[in-house]
Amino acid sequence: MNLTSSLSPRKTIRQDSVQLSHRRPVRIHPFANHGDYPLHDHEFYEICLILRGHAEHLSDDGVSPLRRGSVVIMSPGRVHGLRKPTGLNGVNIYYLAPWLLGDPMLLQQRLLALLFLGKTLFPAGTLRTPILFEISSHTLIRLERMMEEITAEYAHPFASLFSVRLLFLRFLHELSREYEIRHGGSGIPFHEEVWAAILLIEQCVQQNRKFNVSDLARQIGCSAGHLHRLFCGATGAGPMEYFQTRRMQHAACLVLDPEFNLTQVAYQVGCADSAHFSRCFRQHMGMTPRDYKRNFQIGECG
Amino acid sequence: MNLTSSLSPRKTIRQDSVQLSHRRPVRIHPFANHGDYPLHDHEFYEICLILRGHAEHLSDDGVSPLRRGSVVIMSPGRVHGLRKPTGLNGVNIYYLAPWLLGDPMLLQQRLLALLFLGKTLFPAGTLRTPILFEISSHTLIRLERMMEEITAEYAHPFASLFSVRLLFLRFLHELSREYEIRHGGSGIPFHEEVWAAILLIEQCVQQNRKFNVSDLARQIGCSAGHLHRLFCGATGAGPMEYFQTRRMQHAACLVLDPEFNLTQVAYQVGCADSAHFSRCFRQHMGMTPRDYKRNFQIGECG
Secondary structure, three states: OOOOOOOOOOEEEOHHHHOOOOOOOEEEEEEEOOOOEEEEEEOOOEEEEEEEEEEEEEEOOEEEEEOOOEEEEEOOOOOEEEEEEEEEEEEEEEEOHHHHOOOOOHHHOHHHHHHHHHHHHOOOOOOOOOEEEEOOHHHHHHHHHHHHHHHHHHHOOOOOHHHHHHHHHHHHHHHHHHHHHHHHHHHOOOOHHHHHHHHHHHHHHHOOOOOOHHHHHHHHOOOHHHHHHHHHHHHOOOHHHHHHHHHHHHHHHHHOOOOOOHHHHHHHOOOOOHHHHHHHHHHHHOOOHHHHHHHHOOOOOO | OOOHHHOOOOEEEOHHHHOOOOOOOEEEEEEEOOOOEEEEEEOOOEEEEEEEEEEEEEEOOEEEEEOOOEEEEEOOOOOEEEEEEEEEEEEEEEEOHHHHOOOOOHHHOHHHHHHHHHHHHOOOOOOOOOEEEEOOHHHHHHHHHHHHHHHHHHHOOOOOHHHHHHHHHHHHHHHHHHHHHHHHHHHOOOOHHHHHHHHHHHHHHHOOOOOOHHHHHHHHOOOHHHHHHHHHHHHOOOHHHHHHHHHHHHHHHHHOOOOOOHHHHHHHOOOOOHHHHHHHHHHHHOOOHHHHHHHHOOOOOO
16 A cells, blocks of 8 residues: 555644754653544654554555554654544654754764654655654663653753753664664665765764865775765765755754854854855755754743 | 871772773672772772762771762772771772763763863873762662663663763763762863863864864964963863873774774874884873773673
8 A cells, every 4th residue: 555645744743833942952742642643744853652552654655553662753744644543642752853963973873863864864865754663662661761861851950961962862772773673784775885975974074174075985995986876876965965965954053052153153164155154054954044043042942 | 187198009900800891891890798998099980889888988088988879989090998888789880981082072071071081181180089979869769770771781682882872971971960069160170261172172183183282272362371371280281292192092992993903093093103103002091002902802701
């Protein structure tokens, strides 16, 4: 059963309801005893964990049963819905992907990066979500505890985003390991050369270094043309375009840092020309740096 | 009561008993109903947590009572002992500091870095340990759970050092926050300029860039001489010496990475000459790169 062309969302879950921000880069929204969730998509990744009850999950992949321990990973823009819920309890989790990507060690966790950031990293790629799998009750209990700890961390009088990041990365790591145990290495479809390129590009981004594809190919030990073909085949874009995407996502982290103004951010990511920076940012992030700051640099909101 | 000059260790806790390695960079050693612990020191940092019972802690700072919730942080080379134990239960925790310092975000957690890595970062500094403080029973229970999770992670069929790092950093973060709540900002004695310099030097280390003090001073906005005086006053060494220390600690991480041979590591930290690299490494790490690899790149050992 494939409904690819027949699903169109009745609404989009947006920032105005999710309220991600530089102070709340992870949001945990419990739901309980709700009616049907008509077809919808999201501006952000959504991780849905079912804690109790039953329902049917509807997506491009067809209809699947949901029960305690079901996990659904939805990438931005993909459509799904829930129907026939019976005593359904669970949580939806949203996160600000550029904030998460601020950790230089993250891309070394390949499966984690593909599952939870694949569409952000490779917007033109063919990585398929929704991903639906089941976890054991034992794992679910541990994940529930981690979510409680994230909530407790936000409420701590000396709340720390460092701690939120550690907790949330562990949460994602646990989920990706459970997925791997069930589905094996099949979750990592890219050639070694492509991963080597991704890690080297990341160094350029984090270190604000100049980037060119010939140097990259030489470091990896293949021709620029071969690397370009492999990279495009895996990610849907060439290495230079990927670099530009990552550079603007990196800029997006800096834009939300109250320590920097926009001119400083432009300079830090190697754009001497602010107008050029603004255009480039908009092209990759969907809005200008100023709007991005206004949209996500919001105060505490419960 | 100050016993500074009168304490001399009867033994040193060394690698041969602690068995830290690139696969087990954190070790948790429980102890229970032991007799006195005569005066001793350690090659590594030790964190001692008291879970039950009573004892007296003896160090350069004098005699202090230990009870449930007491935390002792001992830096390498400092001497302490325990006496008059009554039903004493607790854990000693050891960790491989260069492995921990492999995380570029760590030095942004200033108090954590000073408490648990201060002597490693600033061997000539005057930071005083032992640090002895008390935590609440509630916090202790959470820390015990984190330690159980580290132990469980090692035993996991798909054990992940990424996960061990996240857990252990949270453990240290929790302890440093408890310390801060009790002792306030007094835990961070350095000027802002010194911290800015530490973070900029860290970028040079992680990015394998050339380093010179004049550039650093210009970035911070003061004279090289002024920066040197501030830096020495705080850390006991000049910025260039600190850079060399960090560069060799960074090399130590790479030495334990099975992906690289010693020539590659030397090249990666900017030493074209292997013999020079080996001398420089030995000067900062106390042994040659080859011995360091042999010493810490050991297999699983329970």
